[in-house]
Amino acid sequence: MNRLKPIAVEFDDEYLWVTLADRRVIGTPLSGLRWLQNATAEQRNDYQLLAHSILWDGLDEAVDTEEMLHGYGVLAEE
Template identity: 45%
Template sequence: MPVSPISVRFDDHTLWVELSDGRTLGAPLAWFPKLAHATPEQRATVGLSRLGLHWDALDEDISIAGLLAGRGG
């Protein structure tokens, strides 16, 4: 069964994604300049789907497959 995101959070330098299989992935915000420069309010408007993360207002999409492969934006 494919893994999907169940929550997203940020600290000062990292995007954290909790997955449905219990793993938590961390990726440097530097990989995603739109998110790095976004406000906390903009970051909080994330949409979750079985394939990944989407911020409509920022025009940013991040796939879970890409995160698992260690790829940035």
């Protein structure tokens, strides 16, 4: 089983939350993903779940679940 496969995506006012295949829920601050923070609700919800990432094709961006676990690829809050 691919434990890092995303199976669900949710947003609140401050975070992107991803549920993984092993049922862990991991979060990343939207402030570190400005492109996603500035996206409309429609753009945020137009994603594809891939083997190890979430792709927002319309925004030409993706988030890797392993990078989320390690905090890589996320800008520090300003």
